[in-house]
Amino acid sequence: MPFLSLANLPNLKFLLADENNIVMEPNSFHTSIPKFQLNVFSLSKCTTDKGLSLQPPKFLYYQYDLGYVDLSYNYFSETVPLWLLENNTKLENLFLLGNSFTGPLLLPQLPNPKVSVIDISKNKLQGQIPTNICSTFPNLEWLLLSKNAFEGNIPPCLSGMDTLSFLDLSDNHLSGRLPEELIMGSSLDILRLSNNNLSGKIVPMMFNTSKLSNLYLDGNNFTGEIPDIDVSASDLSYSSLEDIDLSNNSFNGKLPRWIGNVPHLKRLALSNNHFEGSIPMELCNLYKLEFLELSQNNLSGSIPSCFNPPYLRHVHVKRNRLSGPLTLVFSSSALVTLDLRGNNLTGNIPKRIGTFSALSVLLLKDNHLNGEIPVQLCKLYSLSIIDLSGNMFSGPIPSCLGNLTLAMQEEKSRMDDYFYIANRIQHLLVPIDIWFDLSHVFPSSSMKEWIEFTTKSVSYSYGGDILKYMSGIDLSCNRLTGQIPVELGNLSEIRSLNLSHNNLVGVIPSSFSQLKQIESLDLSYNNLSGRIPIQLVELNFLEVFSVAHNNLSGSTPEPKAQFGTFDESSYEGNPLLCGPPLQNNCSKTDSPTTVPTTADDEGEGSFMDTYVFCVSFLVSYVIVLLVIFVVLYINPYWRQAWFSFIESCITTCRYSVVGNFLELYIFKRCV
CATH class of the missing domain: 1.20.5 (Single alpha-helices involved in coiled-coils or other helix-helix interfaces)
Structure with missing residues (x-):
């Protein structure tokens, strides 16, 4: 971008040059002073080459009226431009995220009371967070320093900032204890301290705050129990908390019952800790709950029958010790994800599952469920991922599963209303409202949906936009019988299909050639017979294919396109298969098409041999009798001897x- 061409525009106040190509500035521009004084300058997402060693435009050295500066996602290097803060005393919003700034964070010596938003996330800054940050920016409202390499303690002065509403120090190397005053005595609305090395215990009174709405302490080293509090003595009805994320720590003991008395709680994540005991009945009071994550603990018992929040969308309780029948107490028509994998659930899938019209992800892997797969699943047209593997399901595969579209429904983010903010540039001669995309700073990603699904023989985690494009069905390791429904070939959008380790019989449907998007197809360890359909070579995205350990016969598909990448393990355990990559050569082994002819020939030859033998024996017998009769008739001596x-x-x-x-x-x- 040739900024030199703009140097002689004295009335230029706004320069928005996002998503352009950055070019190196000519040396002449370093010494020339532009005639304009900008109020707003935005130069974000102007390079995708991390190898470039670029610096912020030098003409900014001569700007003194800037109120808004956005230099995000340009991979600018060296240190944070301190001169930008020192020269612009009217600066309110500074966005430097997504660059390659290194070294310690240096701040001006003189305070700048105008600054309200600083975002220097996703850089390579090191050292401690400056202790004078509170005095330098006394009216700071947003401070975002996530995804750097800061270490040491959280500056205590942050607890006393009356204006600070959004503090994000996540994904650093911060250590020490969490100051109680940071939660209880500040004006914070959002506190994100995820993925650091913070330790100590959590005081329940931290959650009794009328201001804090989003608390993210996941991915730290917090330990101990979260003690219960006397709800009657501590009124939690004033709590504004909507998000609580304490996952990926080392908490133990029972789930605190007082959580059920947080009236506005919408999202609760306590996964990957050491909680034990049953799920408390008090959670039934969480009327507004939308997201529940209790996975990877030691919880036992069953899900309370009263637990039925009407707005519940996502339930993750995998890898616990929950037992009892799968009652599906949920009746929320908004339920999108149900993940109960790795528990001890028994019984069958209730037929009322067909009423979950919004269900997109159903994960019941590794339980003790039995019975037939209900046809009511076919009514869930929003389903995109089904994992029923590792159970004891029996009976046939419902043919109506071929009617599913397997398209992930695009969910409107709960933070859509926050993606834009209005910044009033008060000192402009003509007031104007300017809207900027700030979706990257809000905590919607803190409770992002992550789904584990095994495909291509590997367990992958899918989240965010990738999840929208993933679809699959895993019915492996059950006791399913019957033939593979031809209708499954209608699943044109499916990416993964696993029917292995069952008792399926019959042939592989040639309709599978219509699975144009499939990447993994596993039919191994069944009793399938017949030939492998040659039409399968049309599957251009197939990366993993296995029909091993069946009763298939004939030649393998022609080794071209994707089928040229599969080795012998894809076909082993089928003695009658021949052709590459197997050792059996089809020229030495009769193909299935010649087997009936050979059998007919053998039968016909056997019949002819028996007929010839009988005729020959009869003729020989008659000839012998005639010879004896003639001899006795002609020779009287032999006739007399024979009669004697x-x-x-x-x-x-x-x-x-x-x-x-x-x-x-x-x-x-x-x-």
């Missing part, structure tokens, strides 16, 4: 029979 031999044999047989009869008669009389 016959008479002698008859006499011998007669006397032998009579003698044996007399011996038997005498023996019976003696007895």
Whole structure:
């Protein structure tokens, strides 16, 4: 961008140059002083090349009336431009996130009471957070320093800032204890301290605040129990908390019951701790709850039957020790995600699951569920991910599953209303409202939906925009029987299909060639027979394919396109299969198309051999008799000898029979 061409515009006040291409400034521009004095300068997202070593435009050295500066996502290097703060005493909003600034954060010596927003997130800053930050910016409202390498303690002075409403120090190396005053005695609305090395215990009174609405302490080293408090003595009805995230710590003991008395709570995340015991009944009071994350604890018992928040959208209680039947107490028509994997749930899937019209993700893997897969699942047209693997489901696969669209519904973010703010530039001659995209600073991502799903033989986590494009069905490791429904070939948007380790029979449907988006197809360890459809070579996105350990026969698909990348393990355990990459050569092994002909030939040959043998034997027998008759007729001597031999044999047989009869008669009389 040639800023030199703008140098002679004395009335220029606003310069918005976002998403352009940055070019190196000519040396002449370093010494020339522009005639304009800007009030607003925005130069964000102007380079995607991290290899460039760029610096902020030098003409900013000569700007003294700036009220708004945005230099985000340009990979500017070296240190934070201290001169930008020193020269512009009217500066209110400074955005430097997404660059490559290094070294310690240096601040001006003189205070700047105008500054209200500072965002230097996603850089490479090191050292401690300056202790004079509160005195330098006494009217600071937003301070965002996340995703750097800051270390040390949280400056105590931040607890006394009356104007500070949004503090984000997440994803650093901060240590020490969490100052209670930072929550209880400040004006904070949003506090994000995720993914640091903070330690100590949490005092329940921290949650009894009328100002704080979003508290994120996940990914730290907090330990101990969260003790219960006397609800009657401490009125939590004044609490403004909507988000509580204490996940990924080392808390233990039972879930605190007082959480059920936080009236405005919408999102609760306590996953990956050491909580034990049952889910408290008090959670049934959370009428406004939308998001519940209790995964990877030691919770036992069952989900309380009264737990049925009407606005509940996401339920994650995976990898606990919950037991009992899958009663599906939820009746929220807004339910989008149900993740109960890795528990001890029993029984079948209730038919009323067909009433969850908004359900997009159903994860029931690794439980003890049985019965047939209900056809009511086919009514859930919003379903995109189904994981029923590792259970004891039996019966056929419902053919109506082929009617699912498997398209993730795009969910409107709860923070949409915050994505833009109005900044009034008070000192302009003509007041004007300017709207800027500030979606990157708000905490909607702090409770982002993450879904684990096994595809391509690997367990992946999907979240954010990627989740919108993921779709799959996993019915593996069950006791399913019958044939694979041809209708599954209608799932044109599916990315992963796993039917392995069942008792399926029949052929592989040729309709699977219509699964144009599929990346992983696993049909191994069944009793499938017949040929592998040659049409499957049309699947251009297929990365993992397995039909191992079945009863398939014939030749393997032609090794072209994606099928040229599959090795012998994709086909092993099928003795009648031949062709590459197997060792069996189809030229030495009869193909299935020639087997019936060979069998017919063998049957016909066997019949002919028997017929010839019988005719030959009969003819030979007749010839022998005729020869004997002719010889006896012609030669009288041989005729007389033959008749004497016959008479002698008859006499011998007669006397032998009579003698044996007399011996038997005498023996019976003696007895």
